[in-house]
Amino acid sequence: MIFKRWTLDGGLDLDGHKDLSRQRPIISTAIPDELVYPLVFRSGEVARALVKTGDRVLKGQVIAETVGTQGVLLHAASSGYIQENELRAIAHPSGLKSLCLIIATDGLEEACPVDEPVHYTQLLPIEIRAKIHQAGIVGLGGAGFPTAVKIRPESSCAVDTLVINGAECEPYITCDDRLMQQYPEQILLGIQVLLRALTIKKCVIGIEEDMPEAIDSMQKEIERQGFDHIQVNVVPALYPAGGERQLIYLLTGRETPNNSYPVDVGVICQNIGTVMAVYQAIFKGQALIERVVTLTGLGLKTPQNMWVRIGTPIKDLVRQCGGYNGSIERLIMGGLMMGFVLPDDSVGITKATNCILVATPREVAKTRETEMLPCIRCGECATVCPVNLLPQQIYWYSQGGDHDKSQSFGLFDCIECGCCDVVCPSHIPLVQYFRASKSKAILKRRDDGAAALAKQRFENQQLRKAQEKMEREQRFRLKKLALVKLKKEGAGSTPNAADKS
Numbered sequence: 407m408i409f410k411r412w413t414l415d416g417g418l419d420l421d422g423h424k425d426l427s428r429q430r431p432i433i434s435t436a437i438p439d440e441l442v443y444p445l446v447f448r449s450g451e452v453a454r455a456l457v458k459t460g461d462r463v464l465k466g467q468v469i470a471e472t473v474g475t476q477g478v479l480l481h482a483a484s485s486g487y488i489q490e491n492e493l494r495a496i497a498h499p500s501g502l503k504s505l506c507l508i509i510a511t512d513g514l515e516e517a518c519p520v521d522e523p524v525h526y527t528q529l530l531p532i533e534i535r536a537k538i539h540q541a542g543i544v545g546l547g548g549a550g551f552p553t554a555v556k557i558r559p560e561s562s563c564a565v566d567t568l569v570i571n572g573a574e575c576e577p578y579i580t581c582d583d584r585l586m587q588q589y590p591e592q593i594l595l596g597i598q599v600l601l602r603a604l605t606i607k608k609c610v611i612g613i614e615e616d617m618p619e620a621i622d623s624m625q626k627e628i629e630r631q632g633f634d635h636i637q638v639n640v641v642p643a644l645y646p647a648g649g650e651r652q653l654i655y656l657l658t659g660r661e662t663p664n665n666s667y668p669v670d671v672g673v674i675c676q677n678i679g680t681v682m683a684v685y686q687a688i689f690k691g692q693a694l695i696e697r698v699v700t701l702t703g704l705g706l707k708t709p710q711n712m713w714v715r716i717g718t719p720i721k722d723l724v725r726q727c728g729g730y731n732g733s734i735e736r737l738i739m740g741g742l743m744m745g746f747v748l749p750d751d752s753v754g755i756t757k758a759t760n761c762i763l764v765a766t767p768r769e770v771a772k773t774r775e776t777e778m779l780p781c782i783r784c785g786e787c788a789t790v791c792p793v794n795l796l797p798q799q800i801y802w803y804s805q806g807g808d809h810d811k812s813q814s815f816g817l818f819d820c821i822e823c824g825c826c827d828v829v830c831p832s833h834i835p836l837v838q839y840f841r842a843s844k845s846k847a848i849l850k851r852r853d854d855g856a857a858a859l860a861k862q863r864f865e866n867q868q869l870r871k872a873q874e875k876m877e878r879e880q881r882f883r884l885k886k887l888a889l890v891k892l893k894k895e896g897a898g899s900t901p902n903a904a905d906k907s
């Protein structure tokens with residue numbers, strides 16, 4: 407059954423520009439000459455290379471692992487030889503260069519042997535999670551959070567619903583739409599695997615109403631398989647209906663409170679691309695070495711959805727889209743609203759890359775830097791905010807450097823959707839202020855944390871010294887008492903003069 411319910415507060419009805427790529431089947435891509443893997447991720451996590459210069463690596467071989475508790479594995483997307491690590495431009499909003507691990511491919515696609523796949527119904531939830539971890543799967547919707555961590559028991563003990571995010575609300579992006587049109591059976595199998603790992607039964611797939619082919623494809627497959635525990639729910643084509651918290655509310659009516667996570671309201675949310683990666687890991691034994699990316703924008707001769715090896719430089723993909731088309735204003739990774747501008751097209755595709763937008767001046771005219779005027783307190787930004795914040799207040803305190811106050815107005819609840827930016831008549835780049843304010847607040851928290859830690863260490867040291875002094879004095883007192891006692895005993899046992907005679 408398909409039905410609609412719940413509505414979104416705020417949001418924008420944007421021109422989707424989806425027709426550029428929606429009707430084009432996903433194509434395979436050629437092996438690039440080199441694959442580029444940054445050793446620093448967008449989240450700031452650092453990866454440790456497990457191979458060295460000159461090593462030959464096979465397709466699917468683990469080549470790096472993030473340092474830290476989550477330990478996400480990175481696999482070679484093709485066979486070849488490890489080159490000297492180099493500083494390269496990476497997929498990061500800062501535009502800074504970072505150390506990258508580089509594979510010069512040999513064109514042989516020689517792969518690591520894979521274990522004979524075991525049917526998922528024969529696997530325990532813990533075994534499924536282990537396989538998802540071994541496959542290096544992270545959320546492919548953009549956040550890149552490790553999937554095995556998201557579905558571990560301590561985070562999912564009270565979960566009763568798996569929400570699948572098929573609401574591709576950002577303009578231009580159609581990779582999940584195409585996956586649902588072309589791979590409904592595999593997506594349903596991936597969902598079955600996740601339900602087994604979570605030991606729950608209920609799943610709701612949220613798809614935007616302007617994706618009729620995807621809705622039809624998923625619905626038909628659910629009916630063909632006779633699954634009544636998986637539902638397709640149509641959500642309004644309103645940006646940002648595909649935001650995790652917004653979608654959960656639209657599908658279940660459950661609001662995720664501030665400072666909490668979807669798991670706290672009994673929901674785990676996964677993106678369509680992630681579900682596909684889970685299918686490939688469990689049924690094919692394939693690590694996350696490729697994903698579907700939308701290459702789009704009027705700046706490309708032939709926009710496409712493509713199966714892309716992780717690490718492929720963007721310039722290789724542009725070539726396979728027929729090259730650039732006229733004047734290019736910006737190269738954006740991610741969507742027009744939440745994406746970020748890339749320094750050049752040598753940057754490699756990461757696991758979190760869902761779209762490369764090659765934008766012409768016309769496409770970014772509205773977002774181009776225009777002269778900023780003072781805030782006129784019109785309140786338009788608050789009207790469109792899907793999180794019910796008061797962006798003008800956050801902006802006021804952010805620009806004044808009062809990050810504590812901007813936090814009290816919900817700075818960290820801002821999902822950086824950019825709706826307020828779009829409607830602001832004063833052209834204030836609100837999200838830029840919010841991002842900067844968040845970074846400063848995080849740094850301050852770190853500094854405060856470091857200062858508190860240093861203070862704690864000093865106090866502990868003082869306490870330890872005082873204790874040692876007390877113990878020393880106590881030992882001294884006891885020793886003194888013992889000596890006095892010994893002396894007394896010695897005096898008592900000395901033979902007296904009468905005895906001597």
Ligand code: SF4
Nearest residue numbers: 791820821823824826
């Ligand atoms: S960017 Fe933040 S403040 Fe602006 S509309 Fe989106 S959630 Fe609200």
Ligand code: SF4
Nearest residue numbers: 781782784785787830
């Ligand atoms: S939309 Fe712009 S001008 Fe209007 S209140 Fe918000 S920040 Fe101020």
